[in-house]
Amino acid sequence: MKPNRATIIVSVMIIFISLGFKNPGEVNANKRNHLFMIERNRDRDIIQYDVNIDEAGNLNLADPIIAYWVRQSINHQREPLTTIQKRLSYGIRVTDRQPDSQHICSFRFVSVPDRIFNLVRYGDTFSVLIISGGREIIVEKIYVEIIGGSFRLPGVAKVELHGTEAATGNRVMEIITPLS
Numbered sequence: 378m379k380p381n382r383a384t385i386i387v388s389v390m391i392i393f394i395s396l397g398f399k400n401p402g403e404v405n406a407n408k409r410n411h412l413f414m415i416e417r418n419r420d421r422d423i424i425q426y427d428v429n430i431d432e433a434g435n436l437n438l439a440d441p442i443i444a445y446w447v448r449q450s451i452n453h454q455r456e457p458l459t460t461i462q463k464r465l466s467y468g469i470r471v472t473d474r475q476p477d478s479q480h481i482c483s484f485r486f487v488s489v490p491d492r493i494f495n496l497v498r499y500g501d502t503f504s505v506l507i508i509s510g511g512r513e514i515i516v517e518k519i520y521v522e523i524i525g526g527s528f529r530l531p532g533v534a535k536v537e538l539h540g541t542e543a544a545t546g547n548r549v550m551e552i553i554t555p556l557s
Contacts, residue, residue: 412442412496412505413516413540415467419523421449424458424467428496428503436503438476441496442469442484463487469494506543509551513543 410427473483526532536553
């Protein structure tokens with residue numbers, strides 16, 4: 378059976394999650410800027426996404442979101458994503474910038490281009506929203522469960538999107554099962 382496009386996209390994302398290439402550089406470590414994270418079942422390391430603001434609280438409109446590894450397995454060491462990881466799996470493409478509004482910009486993951494995420498600002502607080510089942514969900518965590526497979530085509534059992542419904546404050550989880 379020939380793998381379909383969705384399976385290939387998720388597989389490429391998982392491969393680069395598993396590899397964990399290292400690349401030196403600086404990352405934003407300010408906890409008040411955290412937006413959401415990606416966790417995997419392979420190890421405890423996570424990919425953290427933060428809003429990119431300076432010490433005065435001004436948003437960097439050219440590059441509003443930064444992503445980096447938190448190596449929980451190595452004393453919570455922080456490392457930037459590699460160029461390959463940014464281009465093929467964890468990177469984002471920002472679109473629709475509206476810096477003077479509550480909705481600052483939209484973005485898509487390079488590995489999942491059909492889902493639109495929105496960076497929004499409520500006063501001094503930033504959040505990422507996604508529409509799921511007709512509801513606005515504040516994204517907190519994405520979890521990827523990998524089972525078997527091979528180095529080039531790992532098996533993805535499911536992807537979970539965890540968050541809070543913006544209108545009610547209720548906790549929600551969307552399960553995305555890769556097409557087979």
